[in-house]
Structure formats: C-alpha cells, structure tokens
Amino acid sequence: MNTIEKLADRNHNGPLKSPLRVIVAAVGNVKAYGTADKKMLHVSVCDPSGVAKAVLFDESKFNDFKERSGLVLHNAIFKNREIIVNAQTKVFRCAIPTVPDNIMQQAVDLIRPQTPEVLPIKDARKSPSKTRVSIRGKITSDGLSKPVTINGRQVQVKTISVQDADDEIKVSLWRDLAKKDLQLGEIVEVTHVVVNGKLYNGEESLSTTQFSDINSAELPTEESDYQVLGIEVEDTTCQLMTCANGVLSSNTELLLTHFLCTLEELPEKFPCSLRVKVKGQEIVKYL
Incomplete structure (x- = not known):
C-alpha cells in the first residue's frame, strides 16, 4: 500500500496504482474555480509517514472528508506533492490511523496555519x-x-x-x-x-x-512619554500636536483635571512633556 512519504520520495506524479490510507487533519473552505462556477475544496491529510494537501474537484465527495476521519483513497492522483480527488477517485471509510502528534499538527498547519505575530x-x-x-x-x-x-x-x-x-x-x-x-x-x-x-x-x-x-480588534494600551508642542480644543475633545508622534486626541475634562486649570488657562501649559497611556492615538490616562 502507498504511503505519503514513499510518494514524495519518488517524486511521484500521476495516478496512484495502489490505495492510500489517511486521516483527514483539517478541512478548508469551499472555493470557486474556472469559468463555469465550479467548486473545489482543499483539505490536509496525513499518515504515520507524512503530510499532504488534497484538492477535491468532485463536489459529491466533499462530505466524505470530515476532520479526524479515516479514509482509503483509490484512483486518486498524486501531482506536485498534492493529492487530487476527482470523479474517478473512490473514497472508502476506515478506522482512524494512529498518527504522531507532530505529524498531525504539521497537517493541520497546511490548512489552518498558526496566526503570525502582530507587528507594528x-x-x-x-x-x-x-x-x-x-x-x-x-x-x-x-x-x-x-x-x-x-x-x-x-x-x-x-x-x-x-x-x-x-x-x-x-x-x-x-x-x-x-x-x-x-x-x-x-x-x-x-x-x-x-x-x-x-x-x-x-x-x-x-x-x-x-x-x-x-x-x-482592540488596540493595546501603551504607556509612553510625549513632547507636546500645542493644543487645539474641539468641544469635548482636544487635539495635541506632538513633536515626533503625530496628533494625539484627549477628552478635554480629562486634560483639565490633569493640569488643574481652566479651559482658558490650558494653552499656557504647552509646550510640555506628558507621560500618558494611549490606545492608538487616543490618550486614555494621564500619569
């Protein structure tokens, strides 16, 4: 019987001459392809020897590929390290093969890779x-x-x-x-x-x-120092022009409470240095 590792090692391209027993690790979303509104489905499969992505072009077989189900594939095609399932492919159910955890995770990552870190x-x-x-x-x-x-x-x-x-x-x-x-x-x-x-x-x-x-999403709250050059008051909010970090916004009452001054006295407080907590470009707390 075929294994994924043997097929990959031989760089096999073409129909499989013997069955391939696998476990379905992850199922992706149905997608359209071609010009006639045809549909295909990407899934990942594995066996004890390795992992592979499978592409299903026969909609009648989509429901056969459920996550954590054991399947035997007959007349599938192995091409460019992917398994092609079409109308000629026969799908048989079987007991779930025992697969090492690391191989299962590799297979899942083919369809649902871990979300990359959020970068500035x-x-x-x-x-x-x-x-x-x-x-x-x-x-x-x-x-x-x-x-x-x-x-x-x-x-x-x-x-x-x-x-x-x-x-x-x-x-x-x-x-x-x-x-x-x-x-x-x-x-x-x-x-x-x-x-x-x-x-x-x-x-x-x-x-x-x-x-x-x-x-x-929610922006993280960050604590930082700012050099503020000037201020513009707009009703209940203020715009603070910083030296190197663009314009920050602030609730006016929050700012007046920090300086213990009146609205008329506020412009006289700038330029100044402020240590604040911000969420994005909004000041949420003065320190």
Missing part, C-alpha cells in the same frame, strides 16, 4: 518577501471593490489603508475579503498578509493571502 506597520513593511505577518490599526480609507482577471477568472479586490501609532500602509483585500463591510475609523486586525512584490505609488504595500482574515 513600520516593521511589517520591511518583512521578507512571502513572509506572512499580521497588523492591527485603524482604517483610514476604504476603496471600492473592483473585478480583476486572474488565470482567466474574475476575482474581486479592493484597497484599504490601515494606520497604527507610527505608520500607515495600503492593504489589498482579495476575493471574499474585498466584500467585507468595513467602517472608516474601525480598529481591525488583518492576519497572514505579505508585502507586495511591486511598490504602490513608490511605497511598500501589503496583500492578503488565502489564509488571511480581517476582524474588529
């Missing part, structure tokens, strides 16, 4: 090509979704801008992510993004990948 945008833009990272920040612009043609099929893409405390960057959202309902000013976390190979108006930009997601 200034560091994310310098990350090596094809290295997946995550960023967190405020949406400062939200473009319109538009169709582009890739491999003969139209897919949707739109560009947003995300800003954190120190930097701002364009992010291209592809396919289903381009349809997400986002709001200007919303704090989001975008995962599994990579630096685009081409510059965007002379600057680096990021692009989502097949593993990416974008969700509402």
Whole structure:
C-alpha cells in the first residue's frame, strides 16, 4: 500500500496504482474555480509517514472528508506533492490511523496555519518577501471593490489603508475579503498578509493571502512619554500636536483635571512633556 512519504520520495506524479490510507487533519473552505462556477475544496491529510494537501474537484465527495476521519483513497492522483480527488477517485471509510502528534499538527498547519505575530506597520513593511505577518490599526480609507482577471477568472479586490501609532500602509483585500463591510475609523486586525512584490505609488504595500482574515480588534494600551508642542480644543475633545508622534486626541475634562486649570488657562501649559497611556492615538490616562 502507498504511503505519503514513499510518494514524495519518488517524486511521484500521476495516478496512484495502489490505495492510500489517511486521516483527514483539517478541512478548508469551499472555493470557486474556472469559468463555469465550479467548486473545489482543499483539505490536509496525513499518515504515520507524512503530510499532504488534497484538492477535491468532485463536489459529491466533499462530505466524505470530515476532520479526524479515516479514509482509503483509490484512483486518486498524486501531482506536485498534492493529492487530487476527482470523479474517478473512490473514497472508502476506515478506522482512524494512529498518527504522531507532530505529524498531525504539521497537517493541520497546511490548512489552518498558526496566526503570525502582530507587528507594528513600520516593521511589517520591511518583512521578507512571502513572509506572512499580521497588523492591527485603524482604517483610514476604504476603496471600492473592483473585478480583476486572474488565470482567466474574475476575482474581486479592493484597497484599504490601515494606520497604527507610527505608520500607515495600503492593504489589498482579495476575493471574499474585498466584500467585507468595513467602517472608516474601525480598529481591525488583518492576519497572514505579505508585502507586495511591486511598490504602490513608490511605497511598500501589503496583500492578503488565502489564509488571511480581517476582524474588529482592540488596540493595546501603551504607556509612553510625549513632547507636546500645542493644543487645539474641539468641544469635548482636544487635539495635541506632538513633536515626533503625530496628533494625539484627549477628552478635554480629562486634560483639565490633569493640569488643574481652566479651559482658558490650558494653552499656557504647552509646550510640555506628558507621560500618558494611549490606545492608538487616543490618550486614555494621564500619569
């Protein structure tokens, strides 16, 4: 009987001449392909010898591939280290093979890789090509979704801008992510993004990948020192112009309480040094 390791070692490409017994480690999302609204499904499988990604093109077999189920595949195709399951493939159920934990985790990571660490945008833009990272920040612009043609099929893409405390960057959202309902000013976390190979108006930009997601998030609260040059009062909020960190916002009453002064006396307190806790560009506490 075949094993994944034997097939990989032989660089096998083509139909499998003997059955392959595997356990389904992880199941991805159903995706469209081609020009006739056909559907495919990516899953990961493993056996005691190794791991592989499987691509299902026969929709009638999607329900056979449930996570942690044992299967025997007959007439499957092994190509470029992937298992192809089509209409000619026979799928038989069996007892779950015993697989080492490390191999199971490797297989799961093929479909659901661990979320990369959230990096400051200034560091994310310098990350090596094809290295997946995550960023967190405020949406400062939200473009319109538009169709582009890739491999003969139209897919949707739109560009947003995300800003954190120190930097701002364009992010291209592809396919289903381009349809997400986002709001200007919303704090989001975008995962599994990579630096685009081409510059965007002379600057680096990021692009989502097949593993990416974008969700509402909370900015962390950080304690820091700021050199504040001046202030502008806008009703119940103030804008504080810093020397090197852009504009901070603050609740006016919070600021007056810190200085123990009146609104008329407030401008006389600047320039000054302030130690505060901030969430993004908003002051939440004076220290």
